[in-house]
Amino acid sequence: MKRLLPLLALMAALAPSVRAADFSPAIIYDFGGKFDRSFNQSASEGVQRFKKETGIAAREFEIQNASQREQIMRQFARRGASIIVAVGFTQASAVETVAKEYPDVKFTLVDAVVDLPNVESIVFREQESSFLCGMAAALASKTGKVGFVGGMDIPLIRKFALGYRAGVAYVNPKDEVFENMTGTTPAAWTNPSEGAELAKSQFGRGADVVFHAAGATGVGVMQAAADAGLLSIGCDSNQDYLHPGSVLTSALKRVDVAVYTAFSEARKGTWRPGVKVLGLAEEGVGVSIDEFNRKLVSPDMEARLNQARADIISGKITVPEYKSP
Amino acid sequence: MSAGGRLPRWAEYGLLPLVNLAAALLLSGIVVRLIGESPWAALKLMVAGAFGSQDSIGYTLFYATDFVFTGLAVAVAFHAGLFNIGGEGQAYIGGLGVGLVGLAMGAWSAWVVIPAMIAAGCVFGAAWAFVPAWLQARRGSHIVITTIMFNFIASALMTYLLVNVLIRPGQQSPESREFGPGAVMPAMTDVLGRMGIKFASSPFNLASALALAACLLVWLFLWRTRWGYALRVVGQNPQAAVYAGISPERTTIVAMLLSGALAGCLGVNELAGSQHRILLDFPGGAGIVGIAVALMGRNHPLGILASSLLFGALYQGGSQLSFDMPHVNRDMVILIQGLVILFCGAMENLFRRPLAALLGAASR
Incomplete structure (x- = not known):
């Protein structure tokens, strides 16, 4: 028994990280790539924030040609992604196809609407x-x-x-x-x-x-x-x-907020499919006032x-x- | 072909490209090492990603099909002494033809619609190549400049059409509605399934058979017909062609029409075979890659087939590589592809002399 103790301690120490590893988020960026200083980068900031707070790194992919969208999405789904966030309206048709094939995987689509029971669509009132x-x-x-x-x-x-x-x-x-x-x-x-x-x-x-x-x-x-x-x-x-x-x-x-929220809701189990429209009221869009433009x-x-x-x-x-x- | 270092045929077409490829991969391996990943694991991932499973083979062949069309397009023009950089635009507009037929006749029988789509792709692609061809033949406007310009015009035209005319009402994404069921090029998984062979689902479709047929036809045309002969004569020596009674102007136009038609077939593979709708920027650079494919394949259909396969494998394997190795992003993959083009296309003579010396010494 004494010899087992360190082992048990080790297992106890590992347990939370094992649970963390069970949750595997994935994100697919669009053509611009995640360092475009704008839309995709904002999504990437959401991913970073999620990683900082939970220690869970999302699997990422930057799309290079149109045929890759479905292929990569399918691969994420097949390899057990818990939630797949697709950034950009050009991914709508791929989400529609792949979400039907993998009804148990959660999909969050940013900037377009797909009406399926396992898809959350987030659009902004720009x-x-x-x-x-x-x-x-x-x-x-x-x-x-x-x-x-x-x-x-x-x-x-x-x-x-x-x-x-x-x-x-x-x-x-x-x-x-x-x-x-x-x-x-x-x-x-x-x-x-x-x-x-x-x-x-x-x-x-x-x-x-x-x-x-x-x-x-x-x-x-x-x-x-x-x-x-x-x-x-x-x-x-x-x-x-x-x-x-x-x-x-x-x-x-606030694409970053949308991505972060999708990941953390999926992790907590509060993620819901359907259309989410983010406007001024939801603080999904807005204008900035800070020390630089005061x-x-x-x-x-x-x-x-x-x-x-x-x-x-x-x-x-x-x-x-x-x-x- | 070049001064110094004649190689036997097997070495010219077999060994030399392999040595070049190996050099490119070696250099890529060093770069992969530098960013802290194992080059060996990366290579394994890339090869497995391209050929490791049925669906990855399907994707590799699907991409290769695009490159066969655009590679042949470049080669045909090249044999007439024309450097057609406009494959991208011709493929884009060719796809418009394919798509319009798909949208208009989608409810008809596939036996009618698919040949009509192929024909429309060829006609639209050829029409887009006609203007630069005419300008070159009659006005002497350089084909390189005009075809590049026409790529931009094609892009602008397609964006206008997709944003304002063809877009499915009520959606953000500039895409047309889906084609009808008749306008779908049968997927290989269904075709082989009917023959009793199980093959995983992928965009790999019957357009690949069309690509093979195109290879054969191009070969027959260039080396077994009078017109093909005339075309090659014009490419090698326009003055001699005039002396022999061949009109370089006519030949220029014919070569470019053929070139545009071949590029236009890309739409059959991408739209009829895979996407089933018209969408923005579907050629995705395949028209430009076609130049590298043709150069590497020595402008010969067989060589183009082989280099298309290589580029298809690089595309698919590269995408798998960046999928599985978080540090290898898509720019790394482009770097690797660029190195392959550099060694196999631009610096193909780097190893010719040493190799010839080595072989010469061995045979003595």
Whole structure:
């Protein structure tokens, strides 16, 4: 018995980690890759936070071509993943196929909806945060002209643009909005120099605030604004720190919270399938105010933003939503 | 082929590529070692990932099929002295043809729809290659520049169509609705199943048979017909071709039409065979990889078949590698693929002289 004691102690010590290993989360990033400084990276931050708090590392995969989506998803499912988080709307059809084949595996899809009993779909009301950004831009603009630089011309980005326009018009219907998309290929997400050119041309036409929804391309947009001494608005992650004094605010999209919540709910057993819409009310989207942009946001502006935020939540303001044709 | 170091045929086509491949893998192994993983385990994972199970073989062959089409496309143009960089765009637009037939005729019998899809893929791909071909033939606009430009135009056009016209209403993702049941290229697992052979499910489909047929047809065309001969003459010496009564302009256009049609068949494999809908960016760079495939395969259908298989294995094995080794991300896999291209394509003569000297010494 005495000899068994250390063994028992060892087993007792190992037990929690064994239980931890039973839970095996997996995540599939989309084309941008997990270091895109924007959407996928935000998801990756959720994974990191989960790892820090629980010690459980998720298995990760970055998609490289369209056929891999189903293949990799199936492999995660087959090798006993407890929950698979698929980041990005392009993964919707793969989730639909694979979730049917593995009804016991939990799937969480970010940015699109799949209606199956083992799928949780998380979508964001990006138009609401874009609306607030539009308001902020119009309130900060001295010329009455503001800009928008989108990444790739897809419905999601048009959704940002429409919300932004509505926000500008809400403050001052006469204000002009210049809208440019960077391109029509996925390369449009990773072209900072083109982003800077578009921003400069908008400045040339008199804009003094520019909002980007363009992933890594937006870095160039913000740089151009900082160089010209004008204002920019960041997107997806909080980008206020990039150019303190030049970044008016950032449209936040808390993909990290969505991923983290999905993992920890699945671990605790409180994960539920269905559609989760995260807007201002759920704090899934929002605008940032921190020490980096404190001086740019006047008390009056902040009060109006807060009022609009409350009005959107209560339904007094309806923000238009882009519908694909 | 090159100055210095003539090799016997078996060494030229068998040994030299293997030595090049080994050198590429050795260098990749060092890189894998540097990031702290075992190169040997990585190699094993890659090989097992590409050929270790039925479904991984299926995926390898599925990717290889894409590369056969785009590789042949590059080779046909190359024999006419044209460097067609536009395989990507031609495949993209070819896929549009495949997809439009799939969407419009999906309810019909597969016996009608599938040939129509193949034909539409060829016609659309060829049409996309026609403009650069015409510009080259009549205006002397360089085909390399124009075909690259046409890749971007194709991409812009497809994004416009998918975002505004073909998108299934009420969804975020720019994808068309699914094709009807008639527009599905039979999967190999079903085909073999009917013959009583069990094969795991994968995107591997009958388009691979089409790719084999394309190899044979290209070989017959290039080396067994008058038109193929004319095409090769133009490629080697346009002045001599004119002297012999062959019109380089006509031949340029014919070669590019064929090239575009072959690239367009990629849509049959990807869309009719696997995705069953039109989606953004489905060629996924296969049109560009086709250039490396053709160079490595010495622009010969058999060589292209072999190098397609290698690239298919690199794609599938590489994806498995990054799946199983957390430190090896997709950029590492691209690095390994790049090294293979570098050694087998760009620096293929590196080992030619030493090898020739070695063989010469051995035979003496």
